[in-house]
Amino acid sequence: MNIDMQTYLIYLLVMAGVTLFLRAVPFILLRKKLKSVFWSSFLAYVPYTVLSAMTVPAIFFATDSRLTGAGALLAAVVASLFGGGLVTVAAVSCLTVLGVDGLMLL
Template sequence: MMANVYVYIFVMAGVTYLIRMLPLVLFKKEITSPFVKSFLYYVPYACLAAMTFPAILTATSAGIVSGIAALIVALIAAYREKSLLTVAVCACAAVFIVERVMELVM
């Protein structure tokens, strides 16, 4: 049973290494296309958004309402160019307030 864990770790390490190594081996010339460069520039941001957006809406105990409130507050704070810590604190405060209001209403 314990040997299986080591096999899983080895396979995951190999797959991770291949994903990072293959582009270096396959693309030896510098990328000159502006479209491809801009696409590759925005891929990390798009992946991060795709991974975090569903969790934003479903991570709270009050359901989607407090998640949407936190998202709106975070977007407003980020649009006003506040720091990452300020945006996170404002979103957490919004969730806290919405959940307390919903407790009183229900």
């Protein structure tokens, strides 16, 4: 653990507090729908852009070698292009890492 307990708790409080605020305040106060096409589109794109920015290039550094990370990404993309669900795709990428690691041990 690279941060102390107090720092962890403040981080946790900030993260949980902001998240609850975003969910509870509009749920309690707002009754109107968002009319702006631009802002609804913007928010609709956010999950995909966040997830892709977090995945690439981080996945290359998630394992001990760049090669296994790249293999895992490639395998995950191919598996989901073929219609694999969340768990299938995750399993395929994990197995790819194990397989490539295993090959390198030989």
